[in-house]
Amino acid sequence: MVDKILMVICDGLGDRPVEALGHKTPLQSAFRPHLNNFAMGGACGIMDLIAPGIRPGSDTAHLALFGFDPYKVYTGRGPFEAMGVGMEVRPGDVALRCNFASVDDKLSIVDRRAGRIKEGTAELAKALDGWEYEGVKVYFKEGTEHRGVLLLRAPGLSPAISDGDPHEEGRKVPLVEPRAPDAALTARVVNAFVSRSHAILKDHPVNRQRVAAGLRPANIILPRGAGIMPHLPSWKDRFGMKAAAIAGVALVKGICRVTGMEVLEVKGATGGLDTDMNAKVEAAMKALRDNDLVFVNIKAADLCGHDGDHKTKTAVAARIDKAMGLLWKDFPEDTYLALAADHSTPCCVKDHTGDPVPLAIFGRGVRTDDVKTYDEIACARGGLGRLRGTDLLQVMLDLTERTEKFGA
């Protein structure tokens, strides 16, 4: 009977000392007896998801946590943006980041962000989504504000094309050019899509209303930054493992899916501040019964970091602790827990930073050190020292005896 791996990743939990909290981090300020129990009984350390001082995106951080070198598999943001807006992305799909923009009759760009449009993009996107051209399936979905994602699906697509966005107003919408012989089809489809977007959007009711209200029309789509979704080997192919994931956020769910995890839907797990953390932890414990690895992402702390709200972040850490109490109470004997974050989101920066995250590994026989609390400062003195994101899975595979000896 092989042991199991549970990864609990508290999104953006890492922070820096906050003056108003008596120079403690939100995590240090939170009542967290259960998190501390895992640290006290486990082996602790700090972890740079990518490398020291590198600010991880949620996408690259999760790729690293799943054992992939993001510098090798992160081939452009397009496919990950697509996942972020909730599109299904499959290996081989080419995706492009897009802007809703305003052009005049001669296709000169008046505003690259269509007057920073905020409403109506869902309707506009719906009019463009689901098309086929030269055998390529074309999908489009709106993102936040003026942003959107274009996704192409067919065998043999290449992302080696130039941008359809001159990044400058007053210029004409450029034709996309192939930069490699095998990218000719991709370029033709993108150009056809841009033409079609203008044809459909220019008289769309949403834009008529905008013009009537004195706003700029979102009458064309400008695509850029084409990327292809790499073929990532599955957990089964890599390690003979069955893996499941619990996450509320579309981007994280998407990455879990493309690495071959089953993404479990948990009622109340929203990915927002209101997320039901208890339900997530309970679902993870249940999923451990018939999976080799279970991954849980709890998003709420990151949102507080982006808002610069250390008070709510402290409260969120205490809520995470309470949920983890359910796991502590019935910790399965055959399981090794990795408790960490995917990056720091310090309230003073309001964005991801390269600060390392606290890590605790808990389970039978780990080298318990004398760290007594789970936080950014105490864990740095733990027995694991300072690890990289891609190391963590390897260490967990080793603890559960899934690794091969290198040599004899």
Place this chain on the structure above:
Amino acid sequence: MVDKILMVICDGLGDRPVEALGHKTPLQSAFRPHLNNFAMGGACGIMDLIAPGIRPGSDTAHLALFGFDPYKVYTGRGPFEAMGVGMEVRPGDVALRCNFASVDDKLSIVDRRAGRIKEGTAELAKALDGWEYEGVKVYFKEGTEHRGVLLLRAPGLSPAISDGDPHEEGRKVPLVEPRAPDAALTARVVNAFVSRSHAILKDHPVNRQRVAAGLRPANIILPRGAGIMPHLPSWKDRFGMKAAAIAGVALVKGICRVTGMEVLEVKGATGGLDTDMNAKVEAAMKALRDNDLVFVNIKAADLCGHDGDHKTKTAVAARIDKAMGLLWKDFPEDTYLALAADHSTPCCVKDHTGDPVPLAIFGRGVRTDDVKTYDEIACARGGLGRLRGTDLLQVMLDLTERTEKFGA
């Protein structure tokens, strides 16, 4: 006068907390005043021989300790298997792992392991060892049970050949095929050796006796996994150093030899549990007089780990301590000691694991930290942090002022 380097590697000494030892590791449980003295007066840390979570073999670990990236120089197990059975291996030699197998008259494989033969293989191997074909010298030696090693020596050999083992019973012995133009000679020699092995072994007295006793004859050799011994630059060429090694185990001795170390024979240094550790340490101290670097491998702890015997492993650690007391008593002023292990072999796993090993560096002027004991847990809080195996030699070269400035 340049300072000297002494590396003492306690094979497989690293472990995990053992419940029966009060949740201490065998090393933590051992009476070890001298090991502790080195830690207390030195700089401590933990070390991943290859990388976190990677299980090192003894071969790859020692390559790393000697400053070679095993991912670059470890080109197949054959040559290292040859060293492991005590064959002399030179750069350019091609070696193959082999099975003694049973075939019928039509060269169909009846048993890939010759009835798991245990005795008589030394005699059979002797009948095959020492031959020459097309100018290639051919050596063969038995390993444990049904295993053996074939070694070819000549200029211009290539290991790019297919296996002579179909890895399946009921099939014919396949001819080895070259996979590159320069491997034609190697393939011909291996094929000739396999034919010859059948011709010689089929009527060998050992096999006649086996057949008479109702056992399967070991009447052919099946070679696989060809590898070439890389040309490793010598200590002299790399650093202008004279290096000597003291080790009981054939594989470690072999690696020391191919890196250009003089392997010193020490009476009573067996590589087993009965090894005379005092004699090894005394010999090392003597060798320091006319060498720049002396390497000592003490094997016994690894054997206890493989046996899952934490009691004997604790006793072995205490014996290592006693032997190291001789060094402590007369520690040479001009020497820097690195005290570590080549990997962990936890009693609960009974095999090498990726757990890091404790490291202490002792010598004039090192940055003494507040670590008071030499063990897996305490050293993790030391001033060296967490290093890689290939880092250690570099650090020792730097302490002894043998490194060049990178830049100006």
